[in-house]
Amino acid sequence: xxRLEALERIESVTREWALVVTCGATAREMATVSxxxxxxxxxxxxxxxxxxxxxxxxxxTSHVGVVDGDGSLLMGFSILPTLATTRPANLTVVVLDNxxxxxxxxxxxxxxxxxxxxxCAGFGFAVDEVADGPALGRALERAVEARExxxxxxxxxxxxxxxxxxxxxxxxxxxxRFAAALEAPS
Amino acid sequence: MPKTSNSYLRAVxxxxxxxxxxxxxxxxxxxxxxxxxxxxARGVRAVLANREEEAVGxxxxxxxxxxxxxxxxxxNGFGNALTALGTFTVAYHVGLPVVANxxxxxxxxxxxxxxxxGAVPRLLEALGIPVHELSRRDPVESWRSxxxxxxxxxxxxxxxxxxxxxxxxxAIAGAR
Numbered sequence: 001x002x003r004l005e006a007l008e009r010i011e012s013v014t015r016e017w018a019l020v021v022t023c024g025a026t027a028r029e030m031a032t033v034s035x036x037x038x039x040x041x042x043x044x045x046x047x048x049x050x051x052x053x054x055x056x057x058x059x060x061t062s063h064v065g066v067v068d069g070d071g072s073l074l075m076g077f078s079i080l081p082t083l084a085t086t087r088p089a090n091l092t093v094v095v096l097d098n099x100x101x102x103x104x105x106x107x108x109x110x111x112x113x114x115x116x117x118x119x120c121a122g123f124g125f126a127v128d129e130v131a132d133g134p135a136l137g138r139a140l141e142r143a144v145e146a147r148e149x150x151x152x153x154x155x156x157x158x159x160x161x162x163x164x165x166x167x168x169x170x171x172x173x174x175x176x177r178f179a180a181a182l183e184a185p186s
Numbered sequence: 187m188p189k190t191s192n193s194y195l196r197a198v199x200x201x202x203x204x205x206x207x208x209x210x211x212x213x214x215x216x217x218x219x220x221x222x223x224x225x226x227a228r229g230v231r232a233v234l235a236n237r238e239e240e241a242v243g244x245x246x247x248x249x250x251x252x253x254x255x256x257x258x259x260x261x262n263g264f265g266n267a268l269t270a271l272g273t274f275t276v277a278y279h280v281g282l283p284v285v286a287n288x289x290x291x292x293x294x295x296x297x298x299x300x301x302x303x304g305a306v307p308r309l310l311e312a313l314g315i316p317v318h319e320l321s322r323r324d325p326v327e328s329w330r331s332x333x334x335x336x337x338x339x340x341x342x343x344x345x346x347x348x349x350x351x352x353x354x355x356x357a358i359a360g361a362r
Contacts, residue, residue: 020247040250044273048243051235052274055247055255058209058233078236082244086233172344175278179250 001132002157006096007033007067009133013140014065017092018182020053021067022046024103025160026096028167030067037177041167047075050093054083057091060182063144066093070111071101083149084123092143093151094136095120098158106158117153131155191220192361193326198285198351199224201333205283205341208254211235211245215260217287217353222258238263239270246270246280256283256337261306261350262299271346272313279344283337286350288319293354310348319350322357 001009003026010019011034020040021030027041040056042049050073053066073080073095083093099112121127128139128150136154143150198221202210209231212222226232235241241257248255264271264286275282289296290303307317318336320329333349340347352358 042274044277045243045270048239048270048274051240051243052247052250055211055244055249056251057247058244059248059251059253059255076240076243079240079243082233082235082240171277172279175250175280179252182251 001136001154002159002161003096003098003102004029004033004161005133006136006154006156009136010065010067010094010140011036013137017063017065018056018060018178019065019067020049020056022049022069022072025164026067026069026103028164029161031167032161032164037181040174040178043167043171046072050076050079050083053091053093054079054086054088056182057088058086061090062182063090063092064088065140066091068093068095069102070095070097070099070116071104071109073116074110080120080123084125087125087149089147089149091149092140093149094140095151095153096156097153098156100158102158102160120151120153126150128152129155188223189216189220191224192358194329194351194358194361195220195353196224197326197329198333199228201330202256202283202285202337203228203230204330204334205256205337206254207256207337209233209248210256210258211241211248212258213238213241213260213263215287217289218258218260221285225258238267242267242270242275242282246275246278246282249280249282256285259284259286261286261288262302264306264309265302268309268313271315275346276313276315280346281340281342281344282346283340284346284348285333286348287353288350289354291352291355293356293359307350315346315348317348317350319352321352322355326361
């Protein structure tokens, strides 16, 4: 499963969710899958995806998903104990683990040398490890049914999709649309 | 032993409550602790963050969800928070009030903190973030009204706004 396939699967299962999406190629690829107003791509805030997703989840009754990368999660790893102690039941964290900073010239991330699933499980929340699209879809459906904070660690191929354009929308417009979508009744 | 509050620190909490604060994200600080404990005692939802950029993410996310959320922290943590403030709250127009105790002035007891704390207002202003400073020159009533008005300014301008309060100055620390 490459990242684009993972994002297509995520979008197909989460059409009622609010999604906070990590920066770089992940945000750009998600924009080619869907330009939904329910998506908040963080265009340059690496390491902040889970924190923003947590804040949104604490403020809404909608189900909130975070689409993070292994590199971004490691950059903001201090959010894991905060997630574990706040535990919003309406939040699901998906970590697309390609064991590299694909948007930073493909430099290896430390995830290549450690087991992120074990590290995350160490904070006490349920972790599903998946490596293909159908398993990713089932894990996301299970996350909603479980009504508890869950983390889905999706192993994906390294690299970025070819020919994906830059995402140059005004961040203020993205935020305004996202906030309005949250306010709308589901 | 927990630090005791005084009229100035209560005025900061009063100001946030006047704004209608519903939740706050904090990074522990001994000199902001009376404000943090005061807000908790008033029933305002508190979320502990481990780093200041994390606090920006959480509180900013809450603001997008329509919650009247603020950050309470110490000013030396703005070094950690700058990129998050710039790439998220400034770029995405998130109206986020931040209140922080300032360090490095009269009453300071640590040798290493002045370089970062002294530079904080200029660092924030360089990012286009308004800064309001509260000191011994301001009557206690204006500690309350400025904190509230700065938070309201963040709300209506859809931008982060910072209020710095000097809790270490003996004229403030020794107040009742």
